[in-house]
Amino acid sequence: MALQRETEQRIRHELRGILLALLMVAVTTVIAFALTRYLDVRRGSVIYLLPVMLAGWHLGLIPALVAAAAGLLWSGYFFYSPFYAYFLSRPAEILNLVLFMIVGLVTSHLANSAKQHAELARKRENEMSDLYAFSRRLAAAPSAAEIYLAIEEYVANLLQRNVVLYEASNSDDHANQSAVPEEMRVVIGEIQSGSLPATTIEDNKGNTWFMRRVSQRTPDFGVIAIDLGRAPKNMVAGTRQRLDEALSDAAATLERLDVARSLTEAKMRSETELLREALIGSVSHELRTPLASILGAATVLTQSPVIDKDERLKSLASVVHDEAERLNNDIQNLLDATRISRGQVKPRMEWIEPQDIVNSALERRRRRLSSHSIAVAMDSNLPLIYVDPVLVEQAFVQVVDNAAKYSPAGSTINVAAKRNGHDVIFAVEDGGAGLTGEELSHLGERFFRGSRHSTIASGSGLGLWIAKAFVAANGGRIHAASQGADQGTTVSLFLPLAKDAPQPEPDSDE
């Protein structure tokens, strides 16, 4: 049935080509008529090569041949004596026309094969760039799952079919694999172990899926299921053979690119990463408990009457307090970084007054900012924004911290909240170390710190990275600008306005 449909389609396609070719000949004929009638041109039969070439290039061989035959007829009519008649009187002219026919045929053939060559070259080029993109993706893949996804998309693109890849894995903890029905999992297991070379199954929509290992040589690349659609049984064998060939090409490519090693490395990388993050998480937590005691005790000391009377002791007590607080912030940054890389940042959105976020952040950092002069300018009628206020505040605190850290004591830090188009912008401008173009380009990378900045203040290079992640979780972005070294820095948080800003409640009592 499908075969019949395919043939029908091809015939329809050719008929359309022939019709178009005849149309081109007709247009040419109108021009030829005008040439002979009004301009008295008598040696113009070459004009009929034009539709032949065009048809050969765009429509294929058969339409080109039809165009040649029609052209032959009409050029006999217009350009050979007796003019405006289909029959020819002189033998030389018959020869002339036969020559025309031969040139037409050769032209159409050349045009057609040139077109095919060009298409083939373009296809090769696409394949090469696909392959290049695929190999780059493999090299950069952060996890095995990412590699399997790449293989799946690569094969799907190559075969031009729906494919599903079942990862080579002993554990059942992958989400897409746990969604696989039990009987299916048995089949996959058998194929993966090699006891069943390949099979076809039918899904509940009546589609036939052909299943086999991606590579017959190694189970590492997983088991692939290819959608054959509603193909009849006798069709499957032919399609299978074509797919087998295409797949063995793909498998050879995978082997050549050393996908197996990439997979092992990615698995190891993600395990190391997990271990490291678990370690950071638990160590940070253990460190915080004693820090809470140190910080609390320091605040009691600074308030005790005995120490309050002695300036030297008082300053020592505040050293304990400030350093403990700094340590606590560093630990908080590590915990936040862990939370971000585990994808555990889940914003709790609510409507909030933008100024509230700025005020809360400045209040939280009042002690640290006390050595700077803070100039606040906030528009009084900013619209409400729909964000997680706690996350945005934490991002803003990071930005304010940086401003205080990298600008000299006594200098002014300008804090602004304003509306600009579809965003509310929180801006922090300091008169400090500034950023060079080079430093700007690395800004916001995890652990990035400019060498100049390291000499000014200690830090982990996590702050702005965390801020970016928190703001991004709220649909916003961070932008940093600086005129250059020692020219100060302006960091702006852009938070998008929601489309449906809330109206006051309907039964307002005013």
Place this chain on the structure above:
Amino acid sequence: MSEPSPVVLVVDDEVQIRRFLRAGLELDGFVVQDAETGADALKWVTLKQPDLIILDLGLPDMDGGDVLERLRAWSTVPTIVLSVRSNEAEKVRLIQGGADDYVVKPFGMAELLARAHAAMRRQVRASSGEPMVKAGPLHIDLAARIVTLNGARVMMTPKEYKLLQILAAHAGNVVTHQYLLKEVWGSPHMHDTHYLRIFVRKLRQKIEEDPTQPRILLTELGIGYRLAIPEPSKPTMQ
């Protein structure tokens, strides 16, 4: 100064935290009693009614929230919970479960004392019937329903007054969004936080010197609002 010293029960399993809390609270004039476990704390409270409870949430024998629930079944003693950061939902739950306020670890002594005194004053106000709440230049007479700012009468709509009244009744302590919305607009609007934002903006325009940098009606992000009251100078600090 003939009043007896207030008694505070500190419930925390970390010995170092208890040590600094004891020092700080004693300096402030409290008599301090310790409990390491939830069971100990509940037993102690039934024997002697303290004036204040400071309750850590991570106790070895039971969840701090459960201690609070059992306590609130029969006692209104002012209670401040010690919470960890990054869990606004838990803080809201605890306040709705009857905690008067919270501080986030690590915290400074001044912050804890401010919350504690506010909660204790509320208890006193409730029992003595004192109608006047003073938040700096803003005076709220809860009996006469009159609000003045620097002595001048402030006119308000009924909903604005209702909002301010609830905050004043809890002066110095946090009040959750949900509670305010339920009391002023009714239960169906418990989650319409934007009503609250818009009314607070109007209120601030009436009572704050600079509404963009409020000093009286403060926002607790993700939790609610707090009417700030300046700490009276403490004679106990000598």
